[in-house]
Amino acid sequence: MTGALAGGAALALNSQLAIAQQMITGRKPTIETIHGRGIASGMVRMNLNENPLGPSPLAIKAIADNMFAINRYGTEEREAIEALAWFEGVTLPKREQGQMDEMTMFRGPASPYLMTAGSSQVLGLLTLAFLSRSGGEVVEAKYGYGQIARSGDMYKQMFGVNINTILAPMTPGYKHDLDAMAKAITPKTTMVVITNPNNPTGTLLEVAEIEAFVKKVPGNVLVVVDEAYIHFAEHDPVLSVIPLVSKYENLVAVRTFSKAYAMAGLRLGYSVSSQKVKAEMMKYFNGGPSILANVAGKAAVEDLEHLQRSRETVWSFKKRCYAEFEKMGFSYIPTQGTFIMVDLKREAGPVVREMRKRNVMISNRRQEEFKNWIRVSAGTEDETEVFLQTLKEVLTTTI
Numbered sequence: 048m049t050g051a052l053a054g055g056a057a058l059a060l061n062s063q064l065a066i067a068q069q070m071i072t073g074r075k076p077t078i079e080t081i082h083g084r085g086i087a088s089g090m091v092r093m094n095l096n097e098n099p100l101g102p103s104p105l106a107i108k109a110i111a112d113n114m115f116a117i118n119r120y121g122t123e124e125r126e127a128i129e130a131l132a133w134f135e136g137v138t139l140p141k142r143e144q145g146q147m148d149e150m151t152m153f154r155g156p157a158s159p160y161l162m163t164a165g166s167s168q169v170l171g172l173l174t175l176a177f178l179s180r181s182g183g184e185v186v187e188a189k190y191g192y193g194q195i196a197r198s199g200d201m202y203k204q205m206f207g208v209n210i211n212t213i214l215a216p217m218t219p220g221y222k223h224d225l226d227a228m229a230k231a232i233t234p235k236t237t238m239v240v241i242t243n244p245n246n247p248t249g250t251l252l253e254v255a256e257i258e259a260f261v262k263k264v265p266g267n268v269l270v271v272v273d274e275a276y277i278h279f280a281e282h283d284p285v286l287s288v289i290p291l292v293s294k295y296e297n298l299v300a301v302r303t304f305s306k307a308y309a310m311a312g313l314r315l316g317y318s319v320s321s322q323k324v325k326a327e328m329m330k331y332f333n334g335g336p337s338i339l340a341n342v343a344g345k346a347a348v349e350d351l352e353h354l355q356r357s358r359e360t361v362w363s364f365k366k367r368c369y370a371e372f373e374k375m376g377f378s379y380i381p382t383q384g385t386f387i388m389v390d391l392k393r394e395a396g397p398v399v400r401e402m403r404k405r406n407v408m409i410s411n412r413r414q415e416e417f418k419n420w421i422r423v424s425a426g427t428e429d430e431t432e433v434f435l436q437t438l439k440e441v442l443t444t445t446i
């Protein structure tokens with residue numbers, strides 16, 4: 048046990064030393080010398096919209112401080128919620144001393160927050176509660192994230208549930224077309240999903256546009272706003288629908304710690320909604336995040352400086368790539384997310400495969416619609432250089 052801990056610490060230390068050495072020597076990074084955070088040396092992973100900077104050191108410290116308490120129940124969930132409510136300006140119901148049942152003791156009194164194991168769990172709970180239980184209809188954007196629409200299709204195929212999926216057209220700039228989405232709503236519609244900023248197109252809607260849309264849709268239609276990448280929108284203050292949730296019972300905000308807080312592997316996400324919507328999700332909820340995820344989440348939210356570093360890492364990546372793509376004559380969709388869609392003007396599949404052979408991972412998932420496009424996720428400065436260099440080599444030498 049001590050050996051395993053020491054081994055783990057030594058590995059982590061080695062990787063930090065490798066990063067430091069690379070910085071000191073000032074040599075141009077190559078795939079041979081690269082050492083990204085949380086990944087083996089010699090690999091560049093820019094295909095999964097992960098955060099290349101890594102989590103706040105305070106989050107790691109919180110995990111270390113709590114790892115010897117995991118024999119106990121109790122999740123520190125309330126503390127994580129309080130940190131989020133502070134950051135997001137949400138007023139929580141007060142803790143009543145003295146008359147707490149066991150559940151309230153662990154979770155605190157009913158708050159608009161539901162903490163989950165990643166935001167994928169929220170999207171799953173919403174699908175179960177509002178689509179697959181007794182059938183329904185979901186409207187998503189044609190090039191939206193699509194998890195709920197895909198799950199709806201799967202429930203229909205596997206279990207014969209009466210679910211309809213409508214993919215609404217987007218604007219020519221690949222933005223959500225809220226008028227088209229409103230028009231697509233039918234009497235059967237139970238849910239509309241907006242991803243803001245959108246993945247994979249990176250486009251952003253203003254909160255005022257979303258509010259006008261929520262006012263327009265029938266009150267029985269749930270409006271889901273997935274804000275996985277909202278912290279990276281170059282807009283101050285951050286454009287979130289969270290302040291609107293107390294006004295509209297049919298609005299739910301979905302958030303994750305996987306992106307801005309760089310904790311994808313720890314699995315932490317949450318929703319902010321009315322009690323009515325939360326109660327529906329709770330019918331299917333069978334367990335949330337562990338104490339380690341919650342304490343790390345709380346520390347991450349409170350580390351505003353690290354959040355800013357995280358945003359700046361992504362913004363530098365964008366700037367650098369835009370400049371190079373322009374020199375190379377490629378068009379791209381300006382992004383408010385952590386990734387860029389770029390048109391290579393040739394079939395992207397072989398390029399992605401050749402890059403993979405050279406240990407540089409990028410994505411071309413939406414091949415039916417975006418045959419010539421790749422999606423590249425943010426890297427550190429060095430990873431971005433290696434990605435650009437490898438892309439140039441692959442485009443000029445091999446295929």
Ligand SMILES: Cc1ncc(COP(=O)(O)O)c(C=O)c1O
Pocket residue numbers: 095096164165166167168192242246273275276302303304305311315316
């Ligand atoms: C728009 C969007 N929503 C949700 C998720 C799921 O994130 P997680 O389950 O890690 O919180 C992702 C992951 O890439 C995403 O891009």
